[in-house]
Amino acid sequence: MQRQTQFSRFLLVTVSALALVTASDLTVLQAQEVHNLSEIVVSGEQEADNQAMESDEVIGEEELNVLNAQTVQDLFAATPAIVVAGGTSAAQKFYLHGIDQAKVNIVIDGARQRSGVWHHTSGDIGIEPAFLKQVDVKSGVSPADAGPGALAGTIAFETKDAKDLLLPGQTMGGLISAGYQSNSSTYQVTGSAYGMHDGFELVGIVKHAQGSTYKDGGGHEELGTDPDVWNGLGKLAYESDGGHRFSLSAERFSDTGLRRLRADMNLNGAVNYNEHTNTRTTVTAKYVNTQGGGMFDPEILLYMNRNEIERPFGNYARYSGDFNSDMVEFGGKAVNKFHFALGTITAGVDFYNNHIDLERFYSKDTLDETITNIGGLVQARLKPMDRLEISTGIRVDFQSYDAVDGQAFDNVGFSPNFSASFEILDGLKFNAGAASDFGGLEPSEMALYASASPYSYAANLKPTRSNSFEAGLSYQKDGWTAAAKVFHTRMSNPIAYDYTNWPASGARVNGADLVSSGFDVSARYDWANAYVSAAFTHTDVKYDGKVSGLVYNTSTTVGDMLTLQGAYTFTDLDLTLGAKSQIAFDIDEPSLGTPDDLEGYQVIDLFAEYKPEKMLEGFTLRADVTNLLDQKYVARGTRLNGSRWEPVHSPGRSFNITATKKF
Template identity: 35%
Template sequence: MTSTALGATLAALPAAAQQTAPADAPATFSLPAQPLRSALDAFSRQTGWQIGYPGTLTDGRTSRPVSGSMPPAKALEALLAGTGVTYRLTGPATATLAPAPVASSGDTMALGPVSVSAAAPAPGGPAQIVIGKEELERKNPSDIRDVFAGEPGVRVGSSVPMSQKVYVNGVEETNLSVSIDGSRQNNKVFHHNGTTLIDPVFLKTARVDAGVAPADAGPGALAGSIAYETKDARDFLSGDGIGAFVKSSFGTNGSVFTNSVAGYGRHKGLEGLGYFTYGKGARFESGDGNKVEGTKTDLKSGLGKVAYETDAGHRFQVSYERVYDDAPRPFRANVGFISGRPSWEPRVRDYTLDRQNIVFTYTDSLPTDLWNPKLVLAYGRTDVETPIYTRPVGSSTVPGSYPGKGATSSLNGKLENVFNVGMGTVTAGSDFYVDRAHYEDQTMTALERARNIGVYGQARLSPVERVRLSFGMRADRQWFEGTTGEDWTNGGVSHNVSGEFDILPEHLTAKAGWSRSWGGVQLAENFIMNPVWRYGAGPQPVTARNLTAGLVGRYQGFTAEGRVFRTDLDDVRAARFAAGSGTLTRDVRSKGYELGVGYAWDTGFVRAKYADIDVTIDGLPADSDSGTYIATPMGRVYTIGGAHTIPKWELTFGADVEIVLDYNKVQAGQRPLKGYETVNLFVEHKIPQYSNLTLRADVRNLFDETYADRATYGQEFGTVTPLYQPGRTFLLTASATF
């Protein structure tokens, strides 16, 4: 029985983006003796190394303590000393563990000192953000907006999870490659709904490549990629056994109760995890004390995973994840209210959003230099149902209604292998998707489909000391079918190159990246599809160009960094319902810069970040209406955060501040966007002697600010009341493991 421990999860760092140090650069370690699995996880989180090993190998073993400054390879050697486990390097910053050899005579074999060296790892991405387990636990997120809190270049519009959309450098997420556990997401159902509704309690890691993305990030990585990874049984158990996890929270604003329960087990290669969350609550109040219509909580979500690993290292896993939201929402679920609408139009209407994802994955947890495969087969689907209202007939004041149903789906997969070529790795593979967008009501049915096959290669190399390169290419062939049954075939090639150079090793690194991406023809959102669209010569494939460059400085716990960037998207599909509007496109430009400073110490950190981003659509300042499924205004954003732990008391406390400045770069006749400031606090106490009980209290929006997130729809229009964020909220949370 075997398993893989992937230690790429990064702890919260004080820099504006997580930065991986060279693999042989000395680091300060303070790892106590502990179960070997836990020690390896901690080592991987600190160094970014990936460690593969048979799952039973760590059972019943305790690591040696590691303390002091040393290269990671030396720290790994010290950690494993006397455990009966040895290792071999399989690539830059990667290693495989195995039982230490025993002399055939039965005598103890004395092993001499092991001298190892490793090339520096390839860059993780010139503008990569990794939000790992520790940072997620610190944030205690209630929705996807909380997950990306503290990242000024990532905005999440709306205050209701089912209508939230993620924007990276101002570009909406359907123009990025988005995946959950490797499954491509195709969720463009209704512009008033969210794009990828996900329960953050299931998340192990969220990774964003802003702008430049590698070829193996998947098709459609026009302005970058977002990859979500969910938890499995190995995140709760280091060896064979069973366990449970419970978490309950109560939010005072709306009296929202959220309860999660998980059960998991591991036995001789077989693993299982079941996770369920239920949230229920009333409308919340905004900072001005008014109830916000359509903001009740009624959420159910579940995650199930089953895996089996053979003694030879073959790992097979099936996961099923589902999120279901069913509650009255604002008539336009991402808008508070629009004045001047017909009197018969209700303020709220019922929405049902149901997203589900099933993924089969095969990997080898004991790879060789030439054999490190990954196979993914997945199916994802999102359904939205809401009533469509019609004008009252005659003297009646009661509108008519009928159900409107939209559904998107994606059958997708990939087969790839990672080759270790000495100075780094080369990933080569092929992927496919069959995407479908369907709308149906009593008046019409409309359907668009797209099929795509791609081949790709991505090299991540360290050809000489102090230099790390990543470059790749992919070729795609797409077959698109419109609502009229007409079809078109298109193809294109995407390129990317990025690199890092240590100007002053351990202290100053320059990094840069460039990409050109081809995304094919984008499917239209379901609720605006028209069965009689006039496609003419056919929709245009969308393309993009990305450029970024920056510096990162590090010195004795201090970090400072900055980068500039620019993204251009050409022919982004912007279809409307009118018969002649099915092939409308827009051109988008996002440009700006980010700065970050921070300081980290053994038990805490403080960091500050700033982003200044301008977004235009067809040469004019972006607005949230013309930017539907495309882009949003951004402007200037400051974030400040920090946390400190008192180990003796098992007590952690922290705070974060977000300051969004007024934004006046709007089109003629539109309102400037108002700025806002919010402050959040938390304190957490762990009580390990009581089933690893953790108690936590958060104060969110401490000063009761009345505001809507910058990416929330409609703030530039005088007739729109935006969907405000909750006012001051006290959130009490208790969790325990058994």
């Protein structure tokens, strides 16, 4: 504990000193060059360099098109630092370097996504990959303006705008797409319309997927996995000639069906089912100045995020079997980016108010709790010399937690961060960073206070704090992109659950230290019409000094993960052929408590895409073969095999076809 306190103080002093130096430099600049202040802007290239330093991986439009993801598991199939549990969308929670998504700051179009409805499910983060323009992944060290609670890092999802969908030269357009997956006999249809005119922009997209239960690689039906998913996205924006941009966005994700009571496992050889409806509704309103510079470059965001789970009363006579939960969060931020000679400083405030209502059918009562967080932040992104880039900042958060048992907890914490990148040789950079993040009290798992009676909090509950460090090299030149880094994150006082007298009683308490450490290595080479890539991650996760299995809303076992990718375009034929492979290596660790070793697996996917732009502009025909070898496997991140339960296996081989036409 003393070591972690010293680490936090060191970071705080370092960041404060740099902020004072930067502020004094800015004051001198203002005094000497007031008449030119509005002309002092950071070039787009320099700003992009600083932002790139703060990202481990950006999954952009090109990568998203190659992946052709239908689920979150597909979306991160080529990102070994993230593992995603198998099964339906209700079970596909993900882990960043082995740390549960509940400890990751997740945002969709800037709207914070709370996680932790139930450790057996992803619970409340339904994501439609077809709507995405970009995914930005940053583990460990996150900037202050990324938002609160970034204990293990940040993942930011951004959805498409009209300009991302329009064909060259278009001002209005539409899209229709139809697809079929053979394994689960799933049909999916997508329709959209979009346009831009006199500063106005409009986007409307609807997607529906419906099918049957899928089979694993052994030919066994995984019951309760038949999809019935409706997704919609609507956007309206206006941008004036002066760059004042106002935008509204609304997205809804809905998954309905007969689902396993525990979406990630069977218990004691039996499968309990519930009618289950999971919906996410996200609404955002945003203002930015796209021509901002000098001392005026604002961003104002307001959002509402609502997550509902409906599980009508069935035949499972326990608290956790049947309940309805309604979680609503209002939040926002107001920041301004100040441009000057050395770079930029972003300063502002953000907030959220999260309220949960829970209706329990078994005990015929209701429960609720409320969490409010207000934060102030400053982040400097500087380039003091040609080869050196620095990003450093600090945020302070006040959290008020009105718990379900009637107690109230108020906590305040600072979160400093520092990252630097130095170009050693042309294209070769050394990168390093450190951060100490205040996490407050992590929101409780709603299903647990649905399952225990009474549910209480330890009076001496302490806020969680994480200390992270990373260092490595990156290289980008002549078609080559490569990176290697080591990482280490230690969380103190993570929130745990005392099962001593469960279900008669139970309490939220502070758990043992949670540590994630390891290294990432990746390399890619691009030709004009082809690329090959490889990425490897080694992750050790320990809880209380022991190798961590799947700990409720905390962590999972990862070990060694390798992904391989490649594609080649025959330009004369308008045809692209590609393949990717995800390899998980065996883990032999007695402390996991599983009856067998954690078996590795290799999943190979192939695709062919025909895109005759000259003959039929906007038309794409794509065929995929997923899990080519029809391997029966349990995806990393899924509940481990145990003496009382069996995990859900991922889908076996499937032949998929999709036809898309833009007009």
